Amino acid sequence: MAGTNVRFVTVNGEDAAVCSVLDRGLQFGDGLFETMLCVDGAAVDLEEHWLRLQEGCGRLGIQCPDIRREVNAAIARWGTPRAVAKLVVTRGSTERGYRCAASVRPNWVLTLSDAPKHPLAHGSGGVAVKLCRTRVSLEDPQLAGVKHLNRLAQVLARREWEDEYHDGLMTDPGGRLIEGCTTNLFLVAGGTVRTPDLTACGVRGIVRQKVLDHAKASGIPCEVTQLGLQELERADEVFLTNSVFGVVPVGAVDGTKYGVGPVTARLMRELCQGVYF
The missing domain is CATH 3.30.470.10 (Aminotransferase class 4, branched-chain amino acid transferase, N-terminal domain)
Structure with missing residues (x-):
């Protein structure tokens, strides 16, 4: 971006x-x-x-x-x-x-x-993202989840690409998926919405919480859990969230393709339309 x-x-x-x-x-x-x-x-x-x-x-x-x-x-x-x-x-x-x-x-x-401009202004097939080499450091429990000013990992990660990607996905030292450089990450598999556990690191985004609350209220199965690269590869849908764009569907992560599936489309329609785009 x-x-x-x-x-x-x-x-x-x-x-x-x-x-x-x-x-x-x-x-x-x-x-x-x-x-x-x-x-x-x-x-x-x-x-x-x-x-x-x-x-x-x-x-x-x-x-x-x-x-x-x-x-x-x-x-x-x-x-x-x-x-x-x-x-x-x-x-x-x-x-x-x-x-x-x-x-x-x-x-x-x-x-x-x-x-x-919202990414959907450039087409409806979802954005391209990449997997970053730079990893998110595990933090002291006092700092985990806090949106503090120390963002060096994100600064280094953002140096890994130009503007051909919307964002980059970051893992922790153990290889677990944590978040995007500027977004939170969600996977959908078998109709269940899943997002990484951010107990040890990462930022608990405002729209991330809105998605979890809305899914629960709407009867969409959802869980906060540990996620790895295998879960990413097997996902039916992938989407990102942040407070500037709301819910953004992912069309590709490096070489793996995804579509804008029904769960992502529903969340975009019910949470974002008229506000973020």
């Missing part, structure tokens, strides 16, 4: 886009972020993103104030029909060293960019 230009920036609610060089997000990756689709001046699933951000802040011990009103106002003020918002919260700015006072004041940065 090609990058898009940042059109709007606010730092701590101020339009002057200035951050201290001593900010711990810059110095140590000490912070978290959320990426949200904005439609007609409002963020999609803002409350869900806010709850995840608050959970992550709690696990990292960051005292983040309630900035939802400011975030909403900034998104509404920009007013474009479709945009992508990235909200970054850091522990704040301190002197040199890992240790910091409990009273340090967090910083937050909101950027707004043009929303990229």
